[in-house]
Amino acid sequence: MVVLTFLGRLLVIFALAMLGLGLWLWLSGADVTQQAGQLWYVLDRVSLNGAQVLVQRHLHLPWLWDSGILPLLRRPAWEAVLWLVIGGLATGGLLLVISRRRARRSSFR
Incomplete structure (x- = not known):
């Protein structure tokens, strides 16, 4: 339960x-209507390349990049951020x- x-x-x-x-x-005035991958490339291309290398080569999950992350990077930046926020809050919640530990019922009523 602690891990969850x-x-x-x-x-x-x-x-x-x-x-x-x-x-x-x-x-900050960034164009949030352009693709998320394009915006990430403009802001920091080294970290974009590093993320791809990490997922595909070091974690050995090329399918995750191709079918999970790449479609997200092709969406407009505002939409990609919105999906990450909604998904993170829903899954975390x-x-x-x-x-959550359930409260024990008392034998006294």
Whole structure:
């Protein structure tokens, strides 16, 4: 249960960080209507390449990049950030609900 609680909190923190990133991009004047991958490439192409290498070569999950991350990078930046926030909050919240300890009922009524 401790692991589920930790993962749930980590996902909620990740979702809030993505929300902060989206707000920062919008307020800084970045074109959030262009593709997320294009915007990431303009901001920091080394980290984009590093993320691809990490997923495909080091984690040995090329299918994750091709079928999970790449379609997200082809969406508009605002939509990609929105999906990450919604997914992180929903999954993290679900894990936190599942890992919650149930209160014991008292024998006194």
